[in-house]
Amino acid sequence: MIRRLSAVAIILGLTSISVRGDDAETSKELFIKSVWPTLQANCFKCHSDKKQKGELRLDQKATAYKGGESEKPSIVPGDLEKSQMSVRINLAEDHDDVMPPKKPFLTKEQKEAINKWIQTGAVWVELERSVVAEGEDKEQAAREVPPADPATLKALQDAGALAGPLAQNTNIVGVNFMRVAKDTNDTHLPQLQKIATQLEWLNLADTKVTDAGLANLKDLKHLTRLHLEKTDIGDAGLAHLEGLANLEYLNLYGTKVTDKGLASIAKLPNLKKVYLWQTQVTDAAADAFRESHAKLMVDNGWKPPAKQPEPESKTVNAICPISGKPVVAEHTFNYKDEEIGFCCPNCLGKFKDKPEDFIGKVVRVNKPAAVGATATVGATVTVGVTATVKATAEVKAEVAAKAFNSKCPLSGKDVDPAHTFEYKDKRVGFCCPNCLAKFKKEPDTFFAKVVP
Numbered sequence: 001m002i003r004r005l006s007a008v009a010i011i012l013g014l015t016s017i018s019v020r021g022d023d024a025e026t027s028k029e030l031f032i033k034s035v036w037p038t039l040q041a042n043c044f045k046c047h048s049d050k051k052q053k054g055e056l057r058l059d060q061k062a063t064a065y066k067g068g069e070s071e072k073p074s075i076v077p078g079d080l081e082k083s084q085m086s087v088r089i090n091l092a093e094d095h096d097d098v099m100p101p102k103k104p105f106l107t108k109e110q111k112e113a114i115n116k117w118i119q120t121g122a123v124w125v126e127l128e129r130s131v132v133a134e135g136e137d138k139e140q141a142a143r144e145v146p147p148a149d150p151a152t153l154k155a156l157q158d159a160g161a162l163a164g165p166l167a168q169n170t171n172i173v174g175v176n177f178m179r180v181a182k183d184t185n186d187t188h189l190p191q192l193q194k195i196a197t198q199l200e201w202l203n204l205a206d207t208k209v210t211d212a213g214l215a216n217l218k219d220l221k222h223l224t225r226l227h228l229e230k231t232d233i234g235d236a237g238l239a240h241l242e243g244l245a246n247l248e249y250l251n252l253y254g255t256k257v258t259d260k261g262l263a264s265i266a267k268l269p270n271l272k273k274v275y276l277w278q279t280q281v282t283d284a285a286a287d288a289f290r291e292s293h294a295k296l297m298v299d300n301g302w303k304p305p306a307k308q309p310e311p312e313s314k315t316v317n318a319i320c321p322i323s324g325k326p327v328v329a330e331h332t333f334n335y336k337d338e339e340i341g342f343c344c345p346n347c348l349g350k351f352k353d354k355p356e357d358f359i360g361k362v363v364r365v366n367k368p369a370a371v372g373a374t375a376t377v378g379a380t381v382t383v384g385v386t387a388t389v390k391a392t393a394e395v396k397a398e399v400a401a402k403a404f405n406s407k408c409p410l411s412g413k414d415v416d417p418a419h420t421f422e423y424k425d426k427r428v429g430f431c432c433p434n435c436l437a438k439f440k441k442e443p444d445t446f447f448a449k450v451v452p
């Protein structure tokens, strides 16, 4: 059964909204706890990266406020009547213009939260789209369980975690410490045992949990998805996970796990995906592991070049356009029909804020660039850290070879291959993003300097 998961239910009924104190704080909290999950669950299907019905896109701040084809603003802080978002969601369900246009309509609580959010200043917070429940379709055998202990959920929420049901009509729970990662440590883990029956998704990425702390996860038998990336976890921690028979997804990116840790993972019967980028697992061990677990996708950054196409990363770039670090398969964003990859959610957030500023920095590796050369660097690029550094140089060299000019037409300095722009069938190179931006404003003026 395919069921659309959403984070909506996390919020409803669990938070009472207090107006006292600072409006901006209220607004921010409402956005995080209710508005964003609602948009994600009820609006993104038609108004986000893939589709923009009514030319409206609601998954990034600038376009969400601006509105769509009506040219009326969708969000005007403090003004419900001028905010089309509020106007449209508050119409009667049988009204032609109500949003969403069909079931499931927003609940009274959802509408109230959006209204109040706008009234208190419509504070937008840059959040990862995959909060507790990525709004992706997920195949899920409906497991019937009693509701999770509300006091435990409340305690987790009070600690700043996103904690609640994964969908509207299920008691299965996800817990995500993303927003408070740096303040999260082993002391937050024992309470998870109280919701072991319901807990399927757990995100501890970037937190301060330790190997010893993971002993608290031993009895979370229903976990299917566990994020431990960018923690100090090593082999000793993994040993505690050996009994998690339902675990399907394990992200160990940037941890201290070594070849030895693979032995613990090898015992997990349902594991389908493991991320081993930037760990101490050797390529040889990862290969051997991959060979011995045919159904398992082991991503240590290296993909056998000929055997299969990239399973997960369909990004056009291998290097994050913001940081220059390797792209991590999970952090991608579709912009103008291209899947752009980033190293981390922060960079993704920055890009979403001002895509125009960064799009010029995207080095496309899989697509042959304009000037004929067909070398696809893609296959060799997505190696772990050390190799990626080398790969960056390769990519640069590759693009450099294709840049039409060697000196920036604006500054006269050497061209940096990271900053190029396709104009009149020529790939024009620049020394820096500023010059590139200036060029875009008056291309003909400067193009004449490249091609007299």
Ligand code: HEC
Pocket (backbone or CB within 6 Å): 038, 039, 042, 043, 044, 045, 046, 047, 053, 054, 055, 056, 067, 068, 069, 070, 071, 072, 074, 084, 085, 088, 089, 096, 097, 099, 100, 101, 102, 106
């Ligand atoms: C099933 C698809 C679908 C869903 C889901 C949906 N919308 Fe829409 N939306 C549309 C279509 C189609 C239009 C354009 C036609 C129209 O204006 O009624 C539109 C237009 C709009 C507009 C007017 C944009 C403009 O400036 O013209 C707003 C505001 C809006 N939607 C808000 C929302 C919000 C908020 C949600 C979620 C609570 C949502 N929509 C969910 C399909 C959808």
